[in-house]
Amino acid sequence: QVQLQESGPGLVKPSETLSLTCTVSGDSVSSGSYFWSWIRQPPGKGLEWIGYMNYNGNTKYNPSLKSRVTTSVDTSKNQFSLKLTSVTAADTAVYYCAKVHSSSWVLAHWGQGTLVTVSS
Amino acid sequence: DVQLTQSPSSVSASVGDRVTITCRASQDINNWLAWYQQKPGKAPNLLIYAASSLQSGVPSRFSGSGSGTHFTLTISGLQPEDFATYFCQQANSFPFTFGGGTKVEIK
Numbered sequence: 001q002v003q004l005q006e007s008g009p010g011l012v013k014p015s016e017t018l019s020l021t022c023t024v025s026g027d028s029v030s031s032g033s034y035f036w037s038w039i040r041q042p043p044g045k046g047l048e049w050i051g052y053m054n055y056n057g058n059t060k061y062n063p064s065l066k067s068r069v070t071t072s073v074d075t076s077k078n079q080f081s082l083k084l085t086s087v088t089a090a091d092t093a094v095y096y097c098a099k100v101h102s103s104s105w106v107l108a109h110w111g112q113g114t115l116v117t118v119s120s
Numbered sequence: 121d122v123q124l125t126q127s128p129s130s131v132s133a134s135v136g137d138r139v140t141i142t143c144r145a146s147q148d149i150n151n152w153l154a155w156y157q158q159k160p161g162k163a164p165n166l167l168i169y170a171a172s173s174l175q176s177g178v179p180s181r182f183s184g185s186g187s188g189t190h191f192t193l194t195i196s197g198l199q200p201e202d203f204a205t206y207f208c209q210q211a212n213s214f215p216f217t218f219g220g221g222t223k224v225e226i227k
Contacts, residue, residue, distance in 0.1 A: 046207070046218055046219070046220050046221055047164070047207060047209075047218040048218070049214075049215055049216045049217065049218070060214055062214075062215040063215065064215070096163055098163075101169075104152075104154070104169045104170055104211065105152065105211030105216060106154040106166055106169045106209065106211060107154075107156075107164070107166060107209075108166045108169075108175065110163035110164060110165075111163065112162075112163055113162075113163050
């Protein structure tokens with residue numbers, strides 16, 4: 001059974017860079033059938049899809065965040081990562097990593113989520 | 121972006137009730153729609169994909185229907201563990217977007 005686990009700082013200062021890593025177990029990030037994704041949810045609000053990527057560099061980012069987002073995959077560690085630059089309080093959210101089925105583009109497996117607060 | 125509008129935003133129901141949630145898309149998304157259940161402090165859990173296909177392991181009291189711009193999620197015979205928030209998600213065009221959520225509360 002695939003499991004995903006987010007890790008990274010829970011507090012980031014305004015204008016700095018948010019960095020998160022998702023460690024995958026029970027599956028390989030090198031699988032060609034899947035993409036790997038980041039989604040976020042501000043406290044008490046709805047869900048926003050940040051972007052998705054696969055092991056060979058194919059990526060797609062939400063245009064609303066595209067200028068600030070970078071993602072990467074580390075096949076040696078079976079991990080993928082998110083960097084979000086120039087953060088503001090509006091970026092405070094629970095950040096989830098998830099596995100995307102490319103046949104249906106749905107999120108069948110999620111990490112537990114990690115709260116990132118942007119505050120000085 | 122495709123906008124998804126869910127209704128109602130909340131519903132009060134009793135155990136055993138039939139509950140129907142609607143998701144309307146701002147443009148035709150064929151059957152590229154999924155439904156998720158989310159409980160407080162937890163990640164969403166996939167219930168339905170491709171508008172009407174039941175995800176493995178999900179109880180059969182959950183069903184989905186619709187195509188184009190109008191979709192529904194029905195819970196037939198509400199159980200205590202079903203009190204949660206439900207979201208729809210379109211997968212027709214990126215950025216994939218989510219509805220605002222429907223909270224199913226105990227009456």
